[in-house]
Amino acid sequence: MRILPISFDHSAHRDFLRHLDAFLRDSEQILTAWDAYSEEHTDLDGWPYDDDAYGLRQRRRDADTAEAFETVRAGARHLLATADTQLPRLPPVSVQAHWGYRLGVLHSALDRLDALYEQWLATRDSLPLGARPGTPAFDSALAEHHAECWSHLDDWATHGHVLGDINTAAQYAPSPLAPPPATMAVLPAPGPTHTVRR
Numbered sequence: 638m639r640i641l642p643i644s645f646d647h648s649a650h651r652d653f654l655r656h657l658d659a660f661l662r663d664s665e666q667i668l669t670a671w672d673a674y675s676e677e678h679t680d681l682d683g684w685p686y687d688d689d690a691y692g693l694r695q696r697r698r699d700a701d702t703a704e705a706f707e708t709v710r711a712g713a714r715h716l717l718a719t720a721d722t723q724l725p726r727l728p729p730v731s732v733q734a735h736w737g738y739r740l741g742v743l744h745s746a747l748d749r750l751d752a753l754y755e756q757w758l759a760t761r762d763s764l765p766l767g768a769r770p771g772t773p774a775f776d777s778a779l780a781e782h783h784a785e786c787w788s789h790l791d792d793w794a795t796h797g798h799v800l801g802d803i804n805t806a807a808q809y810a811p812s813p814l815a816p817p818p819a820t821m822a823v824l825p826a827p828g829p830t831h832t833v834r835r
Contacts, residue, residue, distance in 0.1 A: 653712030664794035699783035746792035
């Protein structure tokens with residue numbers, strides 16, 4: 638696993654967190670739509686009424702989730718490395734017991750996604766010369782790649798919020814790794830002035 642140095646560019650960190658928030662929202666909508674479709678198009682035992690239609694819809698879920706994660710991928714290692722450094726510096730009272738576990742799940746999922754991406758590049762390069770997006774050979778291989786990635790993307794959808802939770806906790810704890818919360822300085826009201834005579 639590559640450990641990237643932590644950048645103290647708070648603006649970039651906030652951008653990565655915004656991309657993560659967008660992914661979490663998008664993936665929730667994708668999963669909600671999938672659950673509704675699956676419930677409507679399967680019998681009481683969970684078997685699809687139409688295997689082909691169900692498979693196509695599942696492929697769309699996988700592809701949509703993969704596409705939503707692309708905005709997170711560039712900053713994912715940074716977010717994990719920052720959270721790994723922030724977490725041990727937090728006061729114990731502000732730490733949730735499950736945070737370390739969730740970070741471990743995210744690390745494992747990202748490692749697996751990186752490995753699957755490398756496999757996809759090799760698969761794509763081995764396709765026949767005429768195989769391009771829109772052709773059965775390409776689209777079938779890409780759908781298989783998305784299907785292999787989906788459970789790891791779902792781990793990010795399920796546990797990714799911990800990165801924001803840790804960052805929020807770090808904002809309220811002494812740490813150079815998160816920008817301090819914006820506060821308004823409260824100045825004392827002007828009082829009467831006294832002249833000291835000597």
